Amino acid sequence: MRSRRPPIAAFVPSLFFLSLIPFIFLTAVAQSDLETGENIAFAPPEPPTGVIALDHVYDCGEMIDISWTLSAADTAGGPVTGYEIFRAEADSFVSVSVLPLGTNTYSDEKIIAGTPYRYRVAALYTGGAVLSEITPPVSAGTEIINWNLLNLFVIGLFVCGAVIYYITHAKRGKKLFIRKIAGLEAIDEAIGRATEMGRPILFVPGINDMDDVQTIAGITILGKVAQVVAAYDIKINMPVSRSLVMTTARETIKEAYIGAGRPDAYNDDMVRYVTDEQFGYVAAVDGVMVREKPATCFYLGAFFAESLILAETGNSIGAIQIAGTAQPAQLPFFVAACDYTLIGEELFAASAYLSNEPKQLGSLKGQDVGKFVAMAAIIIGVIAATLAEFGAGSFFVELSDIMHKLFTVEN
Amino acid sequence: MGFWEIFGVWLAALLTLGIISFLYRDNAFYKACEAIFVGISAGYWAITYFWDNLYRKFYLQVSDPAGTEKYVPWIGFVLGILMLTRLFKKIGWLSRWPLAFIIGATAGLYMMTYFVSNAMVQISASILPVFEGSFGDIITNLLVSGGTFCGLVYFFFSKEHKGVFGGAARVGIWVLMLTFGASFGYTVMSRMSLMLGRLDFLFGDWLKLIK
Numbered sequence: 050m051r052s053r054r055p056p057i058a059a060f061v062p063s064l065f066f067l068s069l070i071p072f073i074f075l076t077a078v079a080q081s082d083l084e085t086g087e088n089i090a091f092a093p094p095e096p097p098t099g100v101i102a103l104d105h106v107y108d109c110g111e112m113i114d115i116s117w118t119l120s121a122a123d124t125a126g127g128p129v130t131g132y133e134i135f136r137a138e139a140d141s142f143v144s145v146s147v148l149p150l151g152t153n154t155y156s157d158e159k160i161i162a163g164t165p166y167r168y169r170v171a172a173l174y175t176g177g178a179v180l181s182e183i184t185p186p187v188s189a190g191t192e193i194i195n196w197n198l199l200n201l202f203v204i205g206l207f208v209c210g211a212v213i214y215y216i217t218h219a220k221r222g223k224k225l226f227i228r229k230i231a232g233l234e235a236i237d238e239a240i241g242r243a244t245e246m247g248r249p250i251l252f253v254p255g256i257n258d259m260d261d262v263q264t265i266a267g268i269t270i271l272g273k274v275a276q277v278v279a280a281y282d283i284k285i286n287m288p289v290s291r292s293l294v295m296t297t298a299r300e301t302i303k304e305a306y307i308g309a310g311r312p313d314a315y316n317d318d319m320v321r322y323v324t325d326e327q328f329g330y331v332a333a334v335d336g337v338m339v340r341e342k343p344a345t346c347f348y349l350g351a352f353f354a355e356s357l358i359l360a361e362t363g364n365s366i367g368a369i370q371i372a373g374t375a376q377p378a379q380l381p382f383f384v385a386a387c388d389y390t391l392i393g394e395e396l397f398a399a400s401a402y403l404s405n406e407p408k409q410l411g412s413l414k415g416q417d418v419g420k421f422v423a424m425a426a427i428i429i430g431v432i433a434a435t436l437a438e439f440g441a442g443s444f445f446v447e448l449s450d451i452m453h454k455l456f457t458v459e460n
Numbered sequence: 461m462g463f464w465e466i467f468g469v470w471l472a473a474l475l476t477l478g479i480i481s482f483l484y485r486d487n488a489f490y491k492a493c494e495a496i497f498v499g500i501s502a503g504y505w506a507i508t509y510f511w512d513n514l515y516r517k518f519y520l521q522v523s524d525p526a527g528t529e530k531y532v533p534w535i536g537f538v539l540g541i542l543m544l545t546r547l548f549k550k551i552g553w554l555s556r557w558p559l560a561f562i563i564g565a566t567a568g569l570y571m572m573t574y575f576v577s578n579a580m581v582q583i584s585a586s587i588l589p590v591f592e593g594s595f596g597d598i599i600t601n602l603l604v605s606g607g608t609f610c611g612l613v614y615f616f617f618s619k620e621h622k623g624v625f626g627g628a629a630r631v632g633i634w635v636l637m638l639t640f641g642a643s644f645g646y647t648v649m650s651r652m653s654l655m656l657g658r659l660d661f662l663f664g665d666w667l668k669l670i671k
Contacts, residue, residue, distance in 0.1 A: 205575060228620050259559060260566035296546065297559060326501030332479065332494040339486040354651075378647060381640035392636065394615045417618040423583050424612050430587030431605045438589040449587070456584040458576050 094122030094129050094172055096179040097153075102168045102187045107195035110162025113187055116154045120172040120179070123150060128174040136160075137167045137183075147173070162189050197459040204455075207422070212415025219407035225414050232371060232389040233399050236270075239369045239388075240277045243344035249284035250274070251343040253334060253359060255350020255374065256327055259293040263375050266400040267349035268294070268301055270373075273403040274347065275305030279314065287320045288337060290330040295322045331355040335362045348372040348387070349396065352379045360386035373399065426452060473666040476658055582608060607635040 097117040105112035115134060123129045134155050135142035145157055160166060165186035171178040219225050243250050252274065254267040271287075278285045285302065289295045298320045306315035323333045335358065338346070346363040348356070349372070356372075356379040363370045364386050372383035373391030383390045391399050394416075401409035430452035437445040461469075478493030518533045539558035546555035586608040588601040613625060614632030621629040663669045 201572070201576065201580065204580070205572070208575075227617050230617075260562050262567065265563060293543075293559065293562070296543070296555065300556075322502075324498050324502040325505040326497070329497045329501035333498050335482065336486065336491065336494050339482075357651075377639075378643060381644035381647070384637070384640055385644065398617050413617060417616055419579070420612050420616055423579065424609055424616075426583050427586050427605060427609050427612075430583075431590060434587055434589040435591055438592050449589075452587050453584060456580050456587070458580050 092128075093176065093179050094127070094174050095120050097132065097170045097172050097181045100168065100170050100181045100184050102166070102184040104187060104189045105156060107192050107197055108189075110189040110191045111158060111160075113157045113160055113166060113168075113189050114154065115157065115168050115170070115184075117170050117181060119151065119153050122174075123172070129172050130175065131173045133171040133173055133178060135169050135171065135180075137169075138164060142167075142169060160189055162191065164188055200455050201458055204422070208415060208419040211418035212412050214411075215414035215418075216408055216411030219411045219414075225410045227398065227402050227410065227413060230391065230395055230399050230402060232373065232391045232395065233402060235369075235371055235389040236274065236403075237277065239345040239347075239371055240274065240281065240283065242369055243283050244281045246344040248344035249286050249341055250278060251334075251338065251341075251346045251363075251368070252285060252287045253346070253348045253350070254287070254289060254294055254298065255348070255352050256290045256330060256355065257351035258291045259297055261351045263351040263396060264291075264294060266396050267373070268297055269400040269404050269409070270347075270349050270396075271298060272301045272305055275302045276309055279306045279309035279311050282311075282314065285319050286337060286341060286343065288323045288330070288334050289320060290323055290325055290327070292322055295320050327353065327355060331358050334359060338362045338366055338368070342366050343368055346370045348374070348383065349391070350374065352376055352383075357382035357386065363387075426456060469665050473662055476662065603635075606631070611635055 097120050099118040100115065101117070102113055102115045104110075105114050117132075120129050129150060131150055132148045132152055134145040134148065134157070136145045136157060137143070145159065146155060148155060157166075157168075165188045167186050168184045170181045172181075215225065240250065252271055254271065255261070255264055257264050259265065259268075275285065287298055287302075289298060299317055302319055303312075303315050306312055323330050337343075338359075339362065343363075343366075346359075346368045348359060348363075348370070352359075352374050353376065356374070356376075360370060360372065360383055370387040371389045371391075372387040373396035374380060374383065375393045375396055377393070380390065380392055384392075398413055401413040430449060433445045433448040433452060436442075437449045475493050475496065478489045479497075481487055482490045513536075518537055521527055521533045522530050524530060539561060542554045542558045544555075546552045586605045588605050590601045590605060591598055592601065610628045610632035612632070613628040614621075614636070616625075616629075619625055660670070664671070
């Protein structure tokens with residue numbers, strides 16, 4: 050059989066398909082360019098407008114704030130890729146920072162106070178950058194008074210005024226009422242127990258230095274404890290972790306012994322420095338506890354992770370334990386493991402109550418005035434905010450705003 | 461592992477066991493570890509204070525010819541010397557001056573910081589509309605505003621806790637105890653992780669029982 054050649058028509062579909070290949074190839078290239086965003090030349094977008102450079106208020110001339118209106122082309126999928134801030138001290142501009150899309154503020158902190166600077170902002174796009182207008186020269190200056198903190202000043206002045214008023218009041222011999230604090234009544238009981246058992250008292254003033262008000266409060270209570278200790282001739286043992294605390298505690302106990310008419314009974318070894326290292330100190334205090342078996346343990350001051358270790362060891366030797374600290378994270382441990390705990394401000398109140406000093410008593414009363422203001426503010430603010438939420442009127446909306454602003458601190 | 465590295469691991473492991481042995485009872489092994497810990501740490505801090513304060517903050521600044529504030533460290537130095545006057549009976553009273561300076565300066569420096577963080581921010585955050593949002597939000601807002609108010613009542617020392625005032629104070633102490641309970645659980649868990657770290661060292665680095 051003779052072979053038959055295929056007719057030309059049979060090639061037409063194949064030719065048609067082949068002719069499509071360059072078209073498909075070019076379309077694919079173009080599409081991939083779109084997807085990767087490469088090799089596409091956009092027309093320059095609109096530049097940022099309304100650029101303003103101002104001295105940052107209420108600082109020491111450390112900052113200039115720049116703000117601008119975003120480029121009209123700053124949209125999702127638009128040509129703008131970000132912004133660049135330029136600063137000029139003389140004629141030439143230098144780049145200060147590059148910021149992401151959608152940013153319209155910047156604070157320049159790399160400046161010298163008093164030097165005038167001009168700024169311009171560039172909108173960056175694939176093909177380059179379009180620059181804004183240049184701002185007029187601006188220099189950073191110092192503001193002596195920060196009016197943003199006026200509310201803090203007024204409230205602080207009011208509380209301090211109350212403190213001074215009550216201190217003066219107490220100094221004139223007027224009696225200031227302070228309610229009894231449960232933990233304090235236990236102090237005499239605890240010292241009495243040590244006397245009966247003929248065992249020593251352990252006093253731990255925390256692990257912070259004399260620059261912590263909790264340590265100071267602890268040392269003040271130590272003064273009262275030492276008076277009773279001196280009167281009943283009980284041994285007091287006070288290991289400390291700070292040299293300054295050692296010095297102050299020795300002074301305090303010595304004065305108490307002199308006051309009790311028994312200066313000869315005082316011994317510097319009552320207060321011993323151990324180490325500044327937190328857990329080294331704890332290891333030593335634990336050792337003292339199990340070897341000397343004090344009848345009473347006082348933990349009054351600033352405590353950290355050692356609180357539960359100390360309180361548990363004291364518990365294991367059967368000592369009566371009185372603790373007091375203003376460290377919120379450690380209070381749960383003392384509450385769980387001690388017989389009495391002075392919670393937070395009770396420690397300072399106890400210090401004032403026991404010392405009976407006009408300054409401490411007046412300070413405590415003045416702080417009570419501050420707390421009264423806080424309580425009143427919370428009640429008024431909550432009622433106003435709740436009524437405003439129920440649409441009770443614009444008065445309550447404004448009152449709620451005022452209460453918020455009064456206690457909000459802006460720097 | 462080199463000799464000194466192995467030696468270090470063994471020493472650390474034995475010291476760890478020595479301190480842990482206190483859980484059983486006070487013993488000679490614990491006493492030895494305690495003495496080593498206290499002695500080394502006291503020496504370490506003495507040297508640290510010397511080089512950090514006397515050398516770096518005082519000597520280097522005072523002896524720097526380009527130093528702009530080279531006279532400031534002398535204030536600290538003089539106050540430090542005054543502390544030592546307590547060794548002499550006649551002028552021992554001078555040692556109270558540096559103490560007064562430290563306590564007064566610290567109180568002044570921290571007054572505003574604490575006033576803002578412990579008072580102003582707390583009050584501002586407690587002013588909430590109590591009946592807004594979901595049931596959960598209402599409970600949260602009531603707890604925050606009511607709890608703060610009752611807590612303040614508890615710490616008010618100018619009035620006896622009697623009547624309605626006493627009732628609010630009782631609610632305040634309940635709120636505090638609930639907070640302490642949550643805090644207790646949270647901290648115990650973090651301490652457990654510390655213990656696991658030590659066990660990991662003993663069974664991993666030392667005994668090689670875990671990899």
